[in-house]
Structure formats: C-alpha cells, structure tokens
Amino acid sequence: MARQGTELKTEISAGASVRGTLRGAEDLVVRGRVEGTITLDGALFVEAGGVVKADVTADRVMIAGALVGDVTARTSIEIAAQGRVIGDLVAPSLRTEPGARFAGQLSIGDEVAPREARPEPEVRVAPPPKPVEIAEPEAPTERPRSSTPVTTFSPTKTPHDERKKRRVVIKKRSR
Amino acid sequence: MEQRTTIGPTIEIDGDLVSEDPVTVQGRIRGTIEANALVVESGAHVDATVQAESVEVSGALDGKVEASGRIEITAEGRVTADLAGPRIVIADGAQFRGHIEMDKWRDKERS
Incomplete structure (x- = not known):
C-alpha cells in the first residue's frame, strides 16, 4: 500500500x-x-x-x-x-x-x-411479527403407549411445544 | 528485513507492549514493556515496568527496569527507577535516582 x-x-x-x-x-x-x-x-x-x-x-x-x-x-x-x-x-x-x-x-x-x-439505523428495525396462526395440532389424540420415552423428533408434539418453538423463532427475527 | 517496533514522537500508549523485536520509543509509554532490546530515545518518556535483554535510555524513564543483559543510561538520559541487571552503565552527565541491583538478578528465576 x-x-x-x-x-x-x-x-x-x-x-x-x-x-x-x-x-x-x-x-x-x-x-x-x-x-x-x-x-x-x-x-x-x-x-x-x-x-x-x-x-x-x-x-x-x-x-x-x-x-x-x-x-x-x-x-x-x-x-x-x-x-x-x-x-x-x-x-x-x-x-x-x-x-x-x-x-x-x-x-x-x-x-x-x-x-x-x-x-x-432502520435496517435494524424488523417488521412486527405477523400473528402466528397455529394450525390445529395434528397431534394424535393418543400418545404412544410404549414404555420407551418419547424422543424430541417424535411426531407427537403437543400444541404447547409447537407454540413455544414458534415463539423462539419470532424473537430471533425481531432483533 | 529487520523487524523493529517504533513508537513515534507523537504517540502515547497507555497499556502493555510486548515485543520479540527490538523496540525504539520516541513518544510516551505508560504501563509495561517486555522486549528484547529497548531503546528510549531522547525526548521520549517511558513510565513503565520494563523487562528486556538490553535497555538504552537517552530520554526519560520512570519505573522499574530488569534486564538480562546491559542497561545503559546515556549522557542525555534521565532515569528515576530501580535497575536490576548484570551489566549497568551510567554515562557521565546522566541523571539517575534509584536502586541498582547487580547480583540478585543472577540467582533469580526468570519468569
């Protein structure tokens, strides 16, 4: 230089x-x-x-x-x-x-x-998060009856878990 | 190419300087200096704890100096510091106030 x-x-x-x-x-x-x-x-x-x-x-x-x-x-x-x-x-x-x-x-x-x-700077201001529409959970009404613990990847997610997960995502975006 | 750190006359550093290369100070340093060879030029002001292989002072130095080799205060140097090292030279005309330790250094473990 x-x-x-x-x-x-x-x-x-x-x-x-x-x-x-x-x-x-x-x-x-x-x-x-x-x-x-x-x-x-x-x-x-x-x-x-x-x-x-x-x-x-x-x-x-x-x-x-x-x-x-x-x-x-x-x-x-x-x-x-x-x-x-x-x-x-x-x-x-x-x-x-x-x-x-x-x-x-x-x-x-x-x-x-x-x-x-x-x-x-305006770039940092994220648009307000859109209201999340939580689809009716497809969670089966019956949980597996097996004695093995349910893994995180199991499809039997409760609606509460689903909402929690979405909330975290929104938080990240709004930063 | 010889590597040398030079702190120019308008530069002021508050903090620590660590160098494997020789260091020439023309400006001002407050803090600590660790170097192999340190030269404090006329006009420079070092207010620091110094650890070096050799130190030559033609400017002002306050603090503490520990050298594994030679410490030299030239005729222009003004030093108020405790010196520790096996070889110490204070030139005719130099100003010096402080303590000098020449044998302690040899027994001490280098850190």
Whole structure:
C-alpha cells in the first residue's frame, strides 16, 4: 500500500503486540497486534498479518490484515483483497478490493452524522411479527403407549411445544 | 528485513507492549514493556515496568527496569527507577535516582 502524508512513522512489528490505548498525530503501521483503542491524527495501516482488535478513529484507515472493531475515518477506509474486517465503519468514502471480507454496518458519504448523533439505523428495525396462526395440532389424540420415552423428533408434539418453538423463532427475527 | 517496533514522537500508549523485536520509543509509554532490546530515545518518556535483554535510555524513564543483559543510561538520559541487571552503565552527565541491583538478578528465576 502506498504511504503518504506525514514523515513520521510508528510501526508495531510482526513480533510485537500492544494492549491498551494508543493515541498520536502520525501514521501507524501495524504488522503485529494491537488491542484496545486507537486514536490518530494520521493514517492507520493494518498490514497483511497484522491484527487490530480496537475501536479506531483516524484520518485514513487501510486494512490488508484483520480488524475487529468500529472504525471512524475522517477521509477514507480501504479494505485490500486480503483484508478482513468485522465492525461498523463510518467514513466519507470506502473502497474495497475484490476478495475483501467485511461484516458490519456501513455509514458512507459526506453527510454521515457523527456516531453519537446517528439514529438507530432502520435496517435494524424488523417488521412486527405477523400473528402466528397455529394450525390445529395434528397431534394424535393418543400418545404412544410404549414404555420407551418419547424422543424430541417424535411426531407427537403437543400444541404447547409447537407454540413455544414458534415463539423462539419470532424473537430471533425481531432483533 | 529487520523487524523493529517504533513508537513515534507523537504517540502515547497507555497499556502493555510486548515485543520479540527490538523496540525504539520516541513518544510516551505508560504501563509495561517486555522486549528484547529497548531503546528510549531522547525526548521520549517511558513510565513503565520494563523487562528486556538490553535497555538504552537517552530520554526519560520512570519505573522499574530488569534486564538480562546491559542497561545503559546515556549522557542525555534521565532515569528515576530501580535497575536490576548484570551489566549497568551510567554515562557521565546522566541523571539517575534509584536502586541498582547487580547480583540478585543472577540467582533469580526468570519468569
């Protein structure tokens, strides 16, 4: 990745790891590991092999390694082909190379509100669950009389069990 | 390519730094440092418990230093710390306040 900007360079080498808070006004290159929080007036480069488990605020963030955490960039976020990111990203612009992997929420564009001011994204609001119509249980009126215990997979499910199961499913969806 | 961790002059770390590679500090670290070779450059400020093979201080260091090799405070160094290690150099002009232990280290089991 091309580096530009300040001359100063801080590097966490492949054999090094930092745990805690890291602040600064220069570029940071991570080939090793950083856990905690990173706040930079400069660019963050997570190189291939580098692992960052931190909430990050920086001018630019370039990820060719792995990053787990929320990222706020003042100018841009770039995820390289081998980069892997899990977390919420906020930046005026985002670039991902084919092959990059990302899981999380994106807020991209010039009018991105600061993180605190953002309303809960609508994506998260699931539609109200439809009333469940429970079909008349086909449960046989007579339970097997054998002395063997009824397994969970037995077709003799009681209506109560059925309702319970459905309720769980709905709960998951409404998250 | 030589691997080296460099903490630049504007960087402040609160926490722990562990490195198998040599570490150069130009900024500020509060917490603990474990490294093979640690260099605290002029202008840097380390307020930490340090464990390393060798330590060279030209900046400010407060805390505690344990080295399996050499600890050197250069003429620019300002150190307020307890030092433990088999070889200790304090240059003419250096500032130092603290305790020095040179034989205890040899008996102690390394953790």
